[in-house]
Amino acid sequence: MSFIKDKELELKELLNTLEYNIDDVKLELSSRPEFGMYQYNGAMSLAKQYHKNPREIAEEIVKKLKLDKDLINVNIQGAGFINISFTNEALTKYINKLLLNVQTSIDTYKTKKIVIDYGGANVAKTLHVGHLRSANIGEALKRLAILCGYTVISDAHLGDFGRQMGMIILEIKNRYPNLPYFSDSYSGEYPKELPITSKDLETIYPIANLKAKEDENFMNEARTITNELQKGHPGYTALWKYIYDISVKDIREIYNSLNTSFDYWYGESDANKYIPELTKYLQEKNILKQSEGAIIIDVSQKDDKKEIPPFIYIKSNGALSYEATDLATIYQRQKDFKPDEIWYVVDNRQELHFIQTFRAAYLSEIVPNNVKLEFLGFGTMNGKDGRPFKTRDGGVMSLSNLINLVKEETLKRVSDDIENKEEVSNIVAIATIKYADLLPTRNKDYIFDIEKFCDMQGKTGPYILYSTVRINSLLKKANNSNYNFIDIYNDYDLDIVINILNLTKAIDNSLKNKSLNDICEYLFKLNSSYNNFYNEFKILTEKNIEKKTSWLALSKVVYDINKMLLNVLAINIPDRM
Ligand code: ARG
Numbered sequence: 315m316s317f318i319k320d321k322e323l324e325l326k327e328l329l330n331t332l333e334y335n336i337d338d339v340k341l342e343l344s345s346r347p348e349f350g351m352y353q354y355n356g357a358m359s360l361a362k363q364y365h366k367n368p369r370e371i372a373e374e375i376v377k378k379l380k381l382d383k384d385l386i387n388v389n390i391q392g393a394g395f396i397n398i399s400f401t402n403e404a405l406t407k408y409i410n411k412l413l414l415n416v417q418t419s420i421d422t423y424k425t426k427k428i429v430i431d432y433g434g435a436n437v438a439k440t441l442h443v444g445h446l447r448s449a450n451i452g453e454a455l456k457r458l459a460i461l462c463g464y465t466v467i468s469d470a471h472l473g474d475f476g477r478q479m480g481m482i483i484l485e486i487k488n489r490y491p492n493l494p495y496f497s498d499s500y501s502g503e504y505p506k507e508l509p510i511t512s513k514d515l516e517t518i519y520p521i522a523n524l525k526a527k528e529d530e531n532f533m534n535e536a537r538t539i540t541n542e543l544q545k546g547h548p549g550y551t552a553l554w555k556y557i558y559d560i561s562v563k564d565i566r567e568i569y570n571s572l573n574t575s576f577d578y579w580y581g582e583s584d585a586n587k588y589i590p591e592l593t594k595y596l597q598e599k600n601i602l603k604q605s606e607g608a609i610i611i612d613v614s615q616k617d618d619k620k621e622i623p624p625f626i627y628i629k630s631n632g633a634l635s636y637e638a639t640d641l642a643t644i645y646q647r648q649k650d651f652k653p654d655e656i657w658y659v660v661d662n663r664q665e666l667h668f669i670q671t672f673r674a675a676y677l678s679e680i681v682p683n684n685v686k687l688e689f690l691g692f693g694t695m696n697g698k699d700g701r702p703f704k705t706r707d708g709g710v711m712s713l714s715n716l717i718n719l720v721k722e723e724t725l726k727r728v729s730d731d732i733e734n735k736e737e738v739s740n741i742v743a744i745a746t747i748k749y750a751d752l753l754p755t756r757n758k759d760y761i762f763d764i765e766k767f768c769d770m771q772g773k774t775g776p777y778i779l780y781s782t783v784r785i786n787s788l789l790k791k792a793n794n795s796n797y798n799f800i801d802i803y804n805d806y807d808l809d810i811v812i813n814i815l816n817l818t819k820a821i822d823n824s825l826k827n828k829s830l831n832d833i834c835e836y837l838f839k840l841n842s843s844y845n846n847f848y849n850e851f852k853i854l855t856e857k858n859i860e861k862k863t864s865w866l867a868l869s870k871v872v873y874d875i876n877k878m879l880l881n882v883l884a885i886n887i888p889d890r891m
Contacts, residue, residue, distance in 0.1 A: 316818035324382070325379075329356075341353070342354075349389060350398050352399075353396065354395075357396065358393065372394035375396060376388050384404035385398050385400060385401065385404075409799040409814065409867065413799060413870060413874075419817050419821075421818075427466075428465070429468075429655070430455060431643075431660075432451070432659035436472070437473065437478075438479070438519055438557050441713040443762075446716065446747070448659050449569060450752055451690070452468070452574075452659035453884045455828055456468050458882050467577050470579045470581070471581065471582075472581030474581035474583045475544060475582040478519060479539075480537060480538075480543060483495075483543065483550055485518050486518070486553065487539075490509070493508070495550065500549065508556055537633065554583075573886065580646075582639040584643075584646070585640070586639065588645050588646050595645075596627070607630035611627060612625075613673035622669060622673070623666075625641075637671050637674070641675060656687050656688065661691065663694075675687060692757060693754070695751070703716075720746055720747050723768050724776075727739075727768060728891060729891075732890055732891070738888045745775035745886070746774065746775040746776055747775070748885050752831070752834050753835070777841070779885070780891060781844065782876040782887055785844070786887070788866075789869060794866050798864070798867055800864040803861055810847055813843045814875065816839075830882075833879055837876065840872060847865075
C-alpha cells in the first residue's frame with residue numbers, strides 16, 4: 315500500500331474517532347509548499363455537513379494529527395486549510411521499501427475479470443492511423459489493468475467478415491475467373507498457392523472499392539458474395555481463408571512492431587458462427603421486429619435526449635450488420651469468459667454503434683445488468699490543418715507509412731557513435747509515437763507534429779527514454795548492489811521524493827479515467843525533477859559516502875518506476891541512445 319494512501323486511511327479513521335463520517339479523504343499536493351508538502355481541505359465540506367465552523371474542525375483535526383510522529387509542521391491556513399509535512403525518517407523508510415520492490419506502491423487487490431477489445435484491424439485492408447490509437451491505448455490499458463491486479467483477456471476483434479471481403483473476392487474473381495473457388499460444380503481440394511501476395515492485397519481493395527462506388531452492378535455482386543460467404547459458401551470460404559492468412563501475417567507484424575499482443579485473435583467471422591444460436595435466442599426473447607425489410611431491435615428509451623435509431627440485426631438486403639457481429643461477440647464472450655466488464659477501445663466516431671449494441675445486449679439479457687460494457691472512445695490524430703492526418707498528396711496515411719516517417723526522423727537524430735544505430739532508432743521511434751499518442755487525454759483529438767514529438771526536450775518519448783537510459787548507465791558505472799536510502803539532503807532530493815510519493819495517484823487516476831495521460835504527465839514530472847537534481851550534483855564523484863549512497867538509491871527508485879511505467883505504455887528501453 316502506498317505511503318499517501320496509508321496516510322489518507324489513517325486520517326479517515328482519525329476523523330471517525332472525532333465522529334466525522336466521510337468516505338473520500340484526500341491529501342492533495344500542496345500548492346503552497348512554504349506551508350507544507352500536502353494539504354487536507356476537507357474541513358470546509360465537513361463544516362457544511364456538520365454545521366460547524368471550519369476553523370474549529372481544522373483545529374480539532376490538527377490536535378490529533380500532531381500526535382502522528384511521521385508528521386511535522388502541521389498547521390492551519392486561512393479558513394481551515396490543513397497543511398502537513400512528513401518527517402525525513404518516515405519518507406526514508408518508504409523509499410527503502412520501494413527499493414525492494416516499486417510495485418508495493420500499487421493496490422493489487424482487484425478481483426474483476428475484464429475483456430479488452432482493441433486493435434480492430436481489418437483483414438485485407440491497410441491499417442491506418444486510427445488503428446494506431448486503438449493498439450496503443452488498448453495495449454497500455456491492458457498492461458495497466460494487469461499491473462493493478464485485474465484478470466485481463468485481450469481480443470483483437472479483427473474486421474474479417476464485412477463487405478470488403480465480398481469486394482475483394484469479386485475483384486479476384488474478375489481477374490482469375492478460372493480459379494476453382496468460383497465454380498459451383500467443383501468438389502476437389504482448393505489450391506494452397508495463389509498468384510496473390512500481400513502486396514497485391516494492398517492494391518486490390520482500393521481498386522475494388524472504387525469500382526463498387528462507380529458501378530452499381532459491381533456493388534450488388536459484391537454484396538451477394540458477402541452474403542454467401544457469411545452463409546458458408548465453400549469456394550468463397552476457401553478463398554477467404556487464403557486472403558485471411560496472408561493478411562493476418564502482416565497485421566501481426568505491425569502489432570509486433572508496436573509491442574502489442576493479444577490473447578485471442580478472434581474476428582467478426584468467429585462471431586458469425588454464433589448467429590444461428592443467437593437468432594434463436596433473440597426469437598425466444600421475442601425481441602426482434604420486422605421493419606422496412608430489415609430485422610431490428612428497438613433500443614430507444616423514454617428519456618433519450620437525442621433519438622437513438624433501432625439496432626439493425628439483419629439488413630434489408632439480408633446481410634448481417636456490424637451491430638449483429640458485435641452482439642454475437644458479446645454473446646460469445648459471456649459464454650466463454652463470463653467477464654465482469656468488457657472495455658472497447660474504439661474511435662469516438664463509433665460511439666452510437668456501441669450505445670445501440672450495449673442496449674440490445676442488456677435488453678435481450680445476453681449479459682446481466684451487472685456486467686459493465688464500456689465504450690472507451692478516443693479522439694482523432696489530426697494534421698497541422700486540424701483535419702485527420704493525411705499523406706502529402708492528401709491520401710489516407712497508412713500506419714506503416716506513419717511509423718516509417720517517424721523512424722526516418724529519429725534516425726537523423728540518433729548519434730552515429732551507437733553501433734546498432736538502426737535498432738536503437740527503431741526503439742526510440744516507437745517510443746516517440748506511443749508517448750505522443752498516449753499523452754493527450756484519451757477522448758481528445760491531437761495534432762501530429764513530428765518535430766515536437768521527436769524532440770529530446772519537453773514532454774516527449776525521447777526525453778523520458780533518454781533520462782531512463784542515462785540513469786541506467788549511471789547505476790551501471792556505480793556498480794552498486796546494496797541500495798540504501800539514508801536521508802534527504804536538499805530540496806532537489808525532496809522534490810524527487812515527493813514525485814515518488816505521487817506515483818500511486820498517477821496510477822489510480824489513469825485507471826479511473828482509463829486514459830494514459832496521467833501516467834505520461836507523471837513520467838515527465840518525475841524525470842524533470844530527477845534531471846534538475848542530476849544537473850546540480852556530481853553523484854559518482856561525491857566525497858560524502860552517505861550522500862552518494864543515498865543519491866544512488868534515489869536514482870535506482872526513479873529508474874525502477876520509469877521501467878515499470880514505460881512497460882505499461884509498451885515502450886522498450888534501449889541500452890544506449
Ligand atoms: N474493425 C473496426 C474498424 O476498423 C474496429 C473494430 C472495433 N471493435 C469492435 N468490437 N467493433 O472500424
